[in-house]
Amino acid sequence: xxxxxxxxxxxxxxxxxxxxxxxxxxDIALFRTAEGEVFALLDRCPHKGGHLSQGIVFGKKVxxxxxxxxxxLDDGKAVAPDVGCTRxxxxxxxxxxxxxxLA
Amino acid sequence: MKKMxxxxxxxxxxxxxxxxxxxxxxxxxxxxxxxxxEPYPNYNRIMLSPVLAGEQGIQDIIxxxxxxxxxxxxxxxxxxxxxxxxxKNKVVVAEDxxxxxxxxxxxxxxxxxxxxxxxxxxxDGVIGYRDIKDTNAxxxxxxxxKHAVVIGGGLLGLEAANGLALRGMDVTVVHIMPGLxxxxxxxxxxxxxxxxxxxxxxxxxxxxQTQELVSDGHGHVKSIRFKDGSEVPADLVVMAVGIxxxxxxxxxxxxxxxxxxxxSDTMQTYDPSIYAVGECVSHRGITxxxxxxxxxxxxxxxxxxxxxxxxxxxxxxxxxxLKVTGVDLFSAGNFTGGKETNEIxxxxxxxxxxKKLVLNNDTLIGAVMYxxxxxSSWYFQMIRDGKNVAEIRDQLIFxxxxxxxxxxxxxxxxxxxxxxxxxxxxxxxxKGTIVKAIKEQGLFTLxxxxxxxxxSASCGSCTGLVEQILASTxxxxxxxxxTTVKPLCDCTTHSHEEVRKAIREEKLISISQTMMxxxxxxxxxxxxxxxxxxxxxLCAWPHEAKDDPQSRYINERANANIQKDGTFSxxxxxxxxxxxxxxxxxxxxxxxxxxxQTVKVTGGQRIxxxxxxxxDLPKVWADLDMPSGYAYGKALRTVKTCVGxxxxxxxxxxxxxxxxxxxxxxxxxxxxxxxxxAVSGCPRNCAESGIKDVGIxxxxxxxxxxxxxxxxxxxVVAQFLVKVKTHDEVMEYTGAFAQLYREEAHYxxxxxxxxxxxxxxxxxxxxxxxxxxxxxxxxxxxxxxxxASNPWAKENINAREFESLTI
Numbered sequence: 001x002x003x004x005x006x007x008x009x010x011x012x013x014x015x016x017x018x019x020x021x022x023x024x025x026x027d028i029a030l031f032r033t034a035e036g037e038v039f040a041l042l043d044r045c046p047h048k049g050g051h052l053s054q055g056i057v058f059g060k061k062v063x064x065x066x067x068x069x070x071x072x073l074d075d076g077k078a079v080a081p082d083v084g085c086t087r088x089x090x091x092x093x094x095x096x097x098x099x100x101x102l103a
Numbered sequence: 104m105k106k107m108x109x110x111x112x113x114x115x116x117x118x119x120x121x122x123x124x125x126x127x128x129x130x131x132x133x134x135x136x137x138x139x140x141e142p143y144p145n146y147n148r149i150m151l152s153p154v155l156a157g158e159q160g161i162q163d164i165i166x167x168x169x170x171x172x173x174x175x176x177x178x179x180x181x182x183x184x185x186x187x188x189x190x191k192n193k194v195v196v197a198e199d200x201x202x203x204x205x206x207x208x209x210x211x212x213x214x215x216x217x218x219x220x221x222x223x224x225x226x227d228g229v230i231g232y233r234d235i236k237d238t239n240a241x242x243x244x245x246x247x248x249k250h251a252v253v254i255g256g257g258l259l260g261l262e263a264a265n266g267l268a269l270r271g272m273d274v275t276v277v278h279i280m281p282g283l284x285x286x287x288x289x290x291x292x293x294x295x296x297x298x299x300x301x302x303x304x305x306x307x308x309x310x311x312q313t314q315e316l317v318s319d320g321h322g323h324v325k326s327i328r329f330k331d332g333s334e335v336p337a338d339l340v341v342m343a344v345g346i347x348x349x350x351x352x353x354x355x356x357x358x359x360x361x362x363x364x365x366x367s368d369t370m371q372t373y374d375p376s377i378y379a380v381g382e383c384v385s386h387r388g389i390t391x392x393x394x395x396x397x398x399x400x401x402x403x404x405x406x407x408x409x410x411x412x413x414x415x416x417x418x419x420x421x422x423x424x425l426k427v428t429g430v431d432l433f434s435a436g437n438f439t440g441g442k443e444t445n446e447i448x449x450x451x452x453x454x455x456x457x458k459k460l461v462l463n464n465d466t467l468i469g470a471v472m473y474x475x476x477x478x479s480s481w482y483f484q485m486i487r488d489g490k491n492v493a494e495i496r497d498q499l500i501f502x503x504x505x506x507x508x509x510x511x512x513x514x515x516x517x518x519x520x521x522x523x524x525x526x527x528x529x530x531x532x533x534k535g536t537i538v539k540a541i542k543e544q545g546l547f548t549l550x551x552x553x554x555x556x557x558x559s560a561s562c563g564s565c566t567g568l569v570e571q572i573l574a575s576t577x578x579x580x581x582x583x584x585x586t587t588v589k590p591l592c593d594c595t596t597h598s599h600e601e602v603r604k605a606i607r608e609e610k611l612i613s614i615s616q617t618m619m620x621x622x623x624x625x626x627x628x629x630x631x632x633x634x635x636x637x638x639x640x641l642c643a644w645p646h647e648a649k650d651d652p653q654s655r656y657i658n659e660r661a662n663a664n665i666q667k668d669g670t671f672s673x674x675x676x677x678x679x680x681x682x683x684x685x686x687x688x689x690x691x692x693x694x695x696x697x698x699x700q701t702v703k704v705t706g707g708q709r710i711x712x713x714x715x716x717x718x719d720l721p722k723v724w725a726d727l728d729m730p731s732g733y734a735y736g737k738a739l740r741t742v743k744t745c746v747g748x749x750x751x752x753x754x755x756x757x758x759x760x761x762x763x764x765x766x767x768x769x770x771x772x773x774x775x776x777x778x779x780x781a782v783s784g785c786p787r788n789c790a791e792s793g794i795k796d797v798g799i800x801x802x803x804x805x806x807x808x809x810x811x812x813x814x815x816x817x818x819v820v821a822q823f824l825v826k827v828k829t830h831d832e833v834m835e836y837t838g839a840f841a842q843l844y845r846e847e848a849h850y851x852x853x854x855x856x857x858x859x860x861x862x863x864x865x866x867x868x869x870x871x872x873x874x875x876x877x878x879x880x881x882x883x884x885x886x887x888x889x890x891a892s893n894p895w896a897k898e899n900i901n902a903r904e905f906e907s908l909t910i
Contacts, residue, residue: 005910007908007910008908012903012908014652015653016627016653016654017652019908020907020908022907022909023909023910030908034626034627048667050669051665055657056630056653056654056656056657058628058629058630058633059625063630065656065665070630081555100910
């Protein structure tokens, strides 16, 4: 069972942007796509630990600000030919409220 | 909707590349079936020579393994030669009777070796040189026999001869012409090539015509006999006298052929449901046997198969590089010249170097190089771009000289580097790693190499070296894209110029509008095109286009420089490098209050506070009470000054005040890339004006203005633009140049790149010769800057950017 934590409202995350959530497990980046989907990843690029929350969001990917690795928002995997994965977390949206699970 | 059926006959590089391009554009449009006559999936045919030479195995050169076909739901028939096409019913039939219906048929049947029509050409031990089977036959022959004869002194023949010699055979190359590779080389370079190959042990018989191949009495070749009656022993004969487009199938189906399968600029044959690509086609009367043009065709064909219908193939300029270790030669374009052309030649016999450039008026149309090919990509790019070289004509033959290319130990000749030597100093990539990746991953373009190895992907200073390595590894398959048509990024087929033109002429004022109008193939672009579009819109439509922070790189979104640990650096403006005790006191207080780890004096005469937490940035700015120095932006950075006539005993102009005035007037100016200015008060030039985007030097009678200097990756000295008398003229000329660069440069091109592309004469024409134009440019810049204010001011800060959430 997921324990859902209420984080923020959809409106508080800019489209094609991100917010950082400070948690006991470290910083988590919440991304919002142009279509209004929200994804959560550990805010660390698998390459050199860059803060993904600071990257440019496009499609369902984010470009790490340090060395431009592209990371998929839905599973945290680096786009080939780069290899690596950052942890992803479940997110749900109900009535424009964003919930995050640390499970 | 039911999918259409696409059948491809021929499973080689051109065809499969077309499928790859098609799957990128329209992954679900077709059910795809592929017939290949060979038992292998698509492999890298140009790497057969290294396989023959023993440098690589067959497995290393497979480009698309069987799983690739599976993953893309492609039905693959290997070892099945298609025997006929029933065009009426739209069915292809293979030798074994298997059939496939098609809505669209793609012919990619490639070419066959041309076998000389001489007696004995069917003996055992006589082969062409085209595929894995031929290569294996040669490898087997080299183990068993001693004498090999290669007929044909062209590219393929020489590579075959070199490989056989490396495998221990005694090799003679027979050529009908007086010089080797006559289609790619002129006399001088052909002679140099021949003597190099002779020192490697190859023997040559030139101007020899073969009469017949003589049998040993058991059906195997024994020797080769010439028209003059002489004879040379031969246990293996490789015919490398040329290739013929394989048109048998198309011709038998009544598809119009003339040497090759005749196609239009959309790669369509005379039967509208049949397309053809690769070596089997004849396009505008030309057939191609090199990989680069085939890839161009593949792109166009895929575009039409995907029903986008906007691409045209207009022929290719090709280049040649021989893949023989230790031989460095390159040729491209029309290198023989004619009545209308003239040549620039450099021939250093002892040094083993030869260079010939062929020009038509002031346009480079062809080049041959031997012994030193380091500038081949540069020349080839100019040939493809059809660039006017009048300005650099007197320097052209010496190549592209870069002073102090940092990070590659001063190397500029890839061929002389060992595998263990570092090519890319940013990412620590050695030559051997790059070569291995090119061969094993099947890479053909600079972008491919950058993606896979990261070499030249950061600062780009080693790009020339990487291009050389790529060119010498894949030979003629490497073709740098003409910059004039190079798409802005993978999201579009439009070039920077086309995008800017559309934004201007169609009055597009938002990113989404632009993407829609220009048929972007992604929903919201990528990290490469969005920042470019955002800049182009702001530049074309100041006060109308709305800035999109989400399309800016983090530094410009946060108005500070991100560091490797995720903290930021803060550099306030100190106009002209002048500060006050109050400012210094505030900086000291801020550094203590926010526990700033490092306080550093920058190269631009300012102070950098490093290690600021993002959440602290707004507070730091408020406490500093100084404006942003834009040290993070594609914008006006610093204006560096010397103390000038106010203090210096040599100073003849007040450079400090001039610097302050420029920095204030052009503050908040967004640019295609960072923009640095310096003002020196006398020709001693203590502010280093010679390596700035705009460098101003005070002289007794006024000011000299220099442009396009660069002190970073490539050290380039700024070029003299104009001398003016007054303070106001300095402002006007500087502003007009800045605006011209803002309006015309590609995003992320520094002024040095921009001027290299358009030429200094173009800049002079707009900024100096035409007064009305200069004033108009300057006015547009001032209009764009109207009302711009400090991004660190409270009212300009988007608090949400800096606040984090908690749970």
